[in-house]
Amino acid sequence: MRLIHTADWHLGRLFHGRHLTTDQAAVLERLIALVAEVRPAAVIVAGDLYDRGVPPTEAVELLDHVLSEIVLGLGVPVVAIAGNHDSPERVGFGAGLCRERGLVMAGQLSPSAEPLLLADEHGALALHALPFAAPAEARYRYEDDSLHDHAAALEAGVARARAATPAGARAVLVAHAYVSGATTSESERPLSLGGAGDVPASVFAGFDYVALGHIHRPQRAGGERVRYAGSLLKYSFSEHDQRKSVTVVEVGAPVPDGLAAVAVEQVELAAPHDVRRIEGTLAEIIARGRTDPARDDYILARLTDRGALLDPLSRLREVYPWTMKVERPEAEREAAGRGSRPDPRRAGEAELFADFFRYVTGDDSSPAERAAFAAVVDKLRRVEPETAP
Ligand SMILES: [Mn+2]
Known part of the structure; x- marks a missing residue:
């Protein structure tokens, strides 16, 4: 069964003051064309649909357009989750209605989330959508006071997904997390202060494939079957040498008491x-x-x-x-x-000028230049006598 795994669209993002919406729209048109060509069983968006909780209207319109084209236009289901940049409530709006048409929008964490069940000639595949939630949110939603860090919160969700997988079905998990050891970029917002947000890849044991979001460089995260798709575009200059892509995943036949074979292809979608x-x-x-x-x-x-x-x-x-x-x-x-700079509140004009001259030219001013500067200041003093007390 083929799946297309993408993540970190960050619709509505600014890049050094410029709105990237038209760039994002161009790349997403290429994604729609790829979906039409590949005909996957589902398209996955693993969090950070938007760049912020209250996105600009152009970003909302763009997401609406892209999801409609894929789900209604091409008849391919989409499974999307909220990331740490998204507002869970807003992403989850209308989720029940959307699900009827093949669009799973997992906003808030739900203790009883049912997977989307897909099938091919090899049998069933359960596609689990686990939205991002901070530990406090997980404690509240799961009514479990023991969930004190990101690893425990994620583990709780993963355990529920495992339990909700029908016997004999392959299992694919969609999540938004920082797996220990992943190579980061400057455009990701840390999940928690001080780096306590990371989780070990071993949390995901037992899934045939894990489609991750959060880290913007496409990469494996502990084995070939746990992967970050990476962001849609380069969102910082630190990503200048990355090749942004979407991941086409082929999940093979189920293996009793084992994991299905997985083949992965990264398809580049060029940005304008x-x-x-x-x-x-x-x-x-x-x-x-x-x-x-x-x-x-x-x-x-x-x-x-x-x-x-x-x-x-x-x-x-x-x-x-x-x-x-x-x-x-x-x-x-x-x-x-050049060492310490003079304190502008205490230094005289001559000293400030000498420092500024060095700052701009890289050289010390000559006696003639200092004398010329002093003459100008002296002239200004005589034209505009100091009136301030
Ligand atoms: Mn992100």
């Missing part, structure tokens, strides 16, 4: 703007940019120039219109190497 880091002097980057066929990528420019540059962002945007961020590692290193 790639996310890139480029490095060089301002002049070099601008020269290269004039013949760069991918000028419309989102760019982080790391400028290696020393000394002052006049408005580098505007100049870069003349060739790379989507320059989102400029870093000056050389200039910052030089500034850090």
Whole structure:
């Protein structure tokens, strides 16, 4: 049986101030085309449908469109869960009505969640949707005061899914969690402060496949059958070298007292703007940019120039219109190497000028430059005598 596993759509997300909704819509159109081609038994979205609890209306419209196209247009069921960015109540709105049409929207944790039962020529497959819930929420929903950390809360949900799997059926679990050892990116929000949110991969023992969300880099998490699909797009510059994809999973025939064979294929869905880091002097980057066929990528420019540059962002945007961020590692290193800066509340003008000159140029001012500065200040003093008490 074939399943398509995706996660971390983060609809409504901003990238350095730009709304990504049109980018997300373009990639999701490619997903719809892939679903039409692959004809999976179900499409899985493993949490973080939206970037925040109250998403912008464009994001809600986009999700509505994509789910309708897949569920109603193509007749393929969708199983989606709330992630740590989603509002469980909002994601779960109308869940009972949706389920009738083949759309499982698991928002709040439910102590009696029934799996979606699928079947192929090999028999039944139970698809379990376990939404993200913090330990306090799990204690309340499961009426179990012993659930003090994320591992215990998840374990409680997983045990219920195991118990709800019909005898002889294959079992697939959809969850949103941080499995110990997974490689993270800058765009994930930690599940708890201090890194106590991780769970061991052994929690998922006994499932034929586990479709995870939360970590944005596609990867295995303890064995080939426990996987992160990764996010829809690159949501931070730290992800510039990742290949974003959706995972097509083929679950084989059930194995008595064992696990079904699982084959996995990662299918890349190209984004309209790639996310890139480029490095060089301002002049070099601008020269290269004039013949760069991918000028419309989102760019982080790391400028290696020393000394002052006049408005580098505007100049870069003349060739790379989507320059989102400029870093000056050389200039910052030089500034850090110059030691302590004068306290602006106590230092005199001459001292502040000398420091600013060093900061901008990287060199000490000459006696002539200091004298010229002093003359200007002196002239201003005479034109505008200090009136403040
Ligand atoms: Mn996420």
